[in-house]
Amino acid sequence: MRKGNAYAEPLLPPQSRASKASRGSRADSRTNSQGKRCGSGHVGHELDPALLKFNDRQRMYLKTLLEEHSMDYIISRLRKEDPTRSSKLSFVVKRDLYNIVTRYNMAPGWRHHDDLTSMLIRFEENNPDDGLRCLQLPEDPSGKGLLLVIITPIMLEWLKKYATKSVSLDDTFHTTRYNLRLATLMVSDNRDRGLPGAFLISGTMTTVDVQRLFLEIKALIPNFSPATMVTDEAPCFYNGFRAVFPEARTQLHLCRFHIRQTWERKTKELVEASLRAMVNNALQHLLEEVQLDKFQRRFAEILAYLRTTKQSAMAEYLEKNYLGRTRDWASFANKGATLDTTMISERFHLRIKEEFLHRNANSRLDGFVDLLIKAVEDLSESMEVKDRRRFADCAYRLTETHKRHRTATKIYAPNPDMIVNVGENKWQVQNRASSKSFEVTFSGPCTCHPKENTHCLTCGVCAYAWNCTCLDNRSGISCPHRHAVKLLTTGIPAETLIVDEPVPSPSQLESGAPTSPQQRREERYHKLSAIKSTYAVVEATATSLAKVDTDEAMQQLEEILAHLQLAAGVAQPPSSLAVRLELAQSGAKPQLSKIPLYQRGKMKMPKKPTKDLHKEVRTLLESPPDRREEE
Incomplete structure (x- = not known):
């Protein structure tokens, strides 16, 4: 060990004579300036920097790095700064960085070693940027009674601007080391992107807790009245909203995804295994049906089939829990809404857990609250960058709309x-096989923002101004039938794209006279051809000179190399390696080359097609009574 007080270590406890004899190479101990007995290592052993302690200067350097960078980046940077491994900093691991964070109280949101005291101190600071609206401390260690409402200025702006359309409210677990839940009230902007409007952290998540959240919203926005509220089947969310806003004209809509999950669990519990696939398929189509008469017929046929096949428990479950409140979950009652699931809440919660918490469910409450506040700021900055760079045109709903436009162009353009x-404003559109027809209607002028919307960039169809009776009716996404009618009524060519660049006129395209850019392009390629020819001559000359063992040949090769290096310095290539031919074009995607693997043929059992429950019911009703009894 290095001599000196800075790196001295305490001596081991006294040992026996045999042990001392076996460790005879150890240097004698001494007493430092602080009166502690220390040893200076082993005589004849080299100094190992990995076993030294951090000095004050190194700790402060690590502290400075932790204030601005992640731990993975810090470790990688320190090892690159000292490749010879001559310092303790080259051997830093995450445990060392965690110790620095603890030593200097650098944990996010840290005010006190006690978590609740730290939160109370931050709440009493009354920083308007934090948005801490309400804080109630728990009644017991289980977390019961804890309640925290967060609405930052950015979230308040989003609520005022976008909450009139639809909101989504859902909660999640395992975000902190305590038994707490996080509920997020989400809104969707003009491009249907999910934005957090309010956070509620509670230990119980009851109607009273949710009511407290909406009381804080009412104090900020007295006329808060979204058109639709989408939640899961937990009644506390909508009941808490109605307790604060009893006169609001908000329509409740239960999340389609959560209802489907509940039905699949119940079919696994109450329906025979041979019938589950057919029942689940029929229930999924029931959720997607947008016509009231067809919805009623489908529901009646499902109940009749369940009773006929002696699955009465499932039929009674559907009647008891869903038949009397179809308007709360059926698609025909949610036409034109921007949300039909709570996926914007689910995606935001997933982002919090993966990108910010890194799947760590052992965080402190004060650190998690600080993370939520910073996550809103990061989301706001990210949206601003995407809008300025026009990345918003690549949003999920817009991408799905463009896929359906290409499908409509492929099917209906050659078959008008x-x-x-x-x-008036009503069309009948056949499907690809001409076996079914769907009704497309235009409900009226579009009320979307003229620039920020989810309209198709090709034909301009709006998913909220056009309606279709097909089952492909996801919110904010236009089905192929709407695109087909829009193309037919407006006469827009199938491949025309709305772009900002000026498009040359047909007369300019047909004229054979070369333009100035064309002439310059030809001159550049003439130069390139001359360079390749000259290089071929130089390469042949250099190859012949390399075979001659004379001083004159060596001198000529050196001159050729000097001239080539001079030419290479004129323009540095973008990459030191030549790009593959398939990637040389601008905009090409880096795909791996496909290598065909030939395997021995295997016998595959043909998949049995899922039977149609509704056809089974109609066949059963049309059969004679005697045969019906036999079946």
């Missing part, structure tokens, strides 16, 4: 007779 006008 598959679309028939049957009335």
Whole structure:
């Protein structure tokens, strides 16, 4: 060990004579200036920096790095700064960085070693940027009674601007080391992107807790009245909202995804295994049906089939829990809404857990609250960058809309007779196989923002101004039938794109006279051809000189190399390696080359197609009574 007080270590406890004899190479101990007995290492052993302690200067350097960078970046940077491994900093691990964080109280949101005291101190600071609206300390160590409402200025702006359309409210678990839940009230902007409007952290998540959240919202926005509120099947969310806003004209809509999950669990519990696939398929189509008469017929056929096949428990469950409140979950009662699931809440919670918490469910409450506040700021900055760089045109709903436009172009552009006008703003569109027809209607002028919307960039169809009776009716996404009618009624060519760049006129395209850019392009390629020819001559000359063992040949090769290096310095290439031919074009995607693998053929059992429950019911009803009894 290095001599000196800075790196001295305490001596081991006294040992026996045999042990001392076996460790005879150890240097004698001494007493430092602080009166502690220390040893200076082993005689004849080299100094190992990995076993030294951090000095004050190294600790302060690590502290400075932790204030601005992540731990993974710090470790990688320190090892690159000292590749010879001559310092203790080259051997830093995450445990050392965690110790620095603890030593200097650098944990996010840290005010006190006690978690609740730290939160109370931050709440009493009354910083308007934190948005801490309400804090109630727990009644017991289980977390019962804890309640915290967060609405930052950015979230308040989003609520005022976008909450009139639809809101989503859902909660999640395992965000801290305590038994607490996080509920997030989400809104969707003009591009249907999910934005957090309010946070509620509670130990119980009851109606009273949710009511406290909406009381804080009412104090900020007295006329808060979204058109639709989408939640899961927990009644506390909507009941808490109605307790504060009893006169609001907000329509409750239960999340389609959560209802489907509940039905699948119940079919696994109450329906025979041979019938589950058919029942689940029929229930999924029931959720997607947008016509009231067809919805009623489908629901009646499902209940009749369950009773006929002696699955009465499932039929009674559907009747008891869903038949009397179809308007709360059916698609026909949610036409034109921007949300039909709580996926924007689910995605935001997933982002919090993965990108910010890194799947760590052992965080402190004060650190988690600080993370939520910073997550809102990061999301706001990220959206601003995407809008300025026009990345918003690549949003999920817009991408799905463009896929359906290409499908409509492929099917209906060569077959316009598959679309028939049957009335004012009403059309009948056949499917690909011409076995079914769907009704497309135009409900009125579009009320979307003129620049920020989810309209198709090709034909301009709006998912909220056009309606279709097909089952592909996800919110904010236009089905192929709407695109087909829009193309037919407006006469927009199938491949025309709305772009900002000026498009040359047909007369300019047909004229054979070369333009100035064309002439310059030809001159550049003439130069490139001359360079390749000259290089070929130089390469052949250098190859012949390399085979001659004379001083004159060596001198000529050196001159050729000097001239080539001079030419290479004129323009540095973008990469030191040549790009593959398939990636040389601008905008090409880096894909791995496909290598075909030939395997021995295997016998595959043919998949049995899922039977249609509704056809089974109709066949059963049309059969004679005697045969019906036999079946």
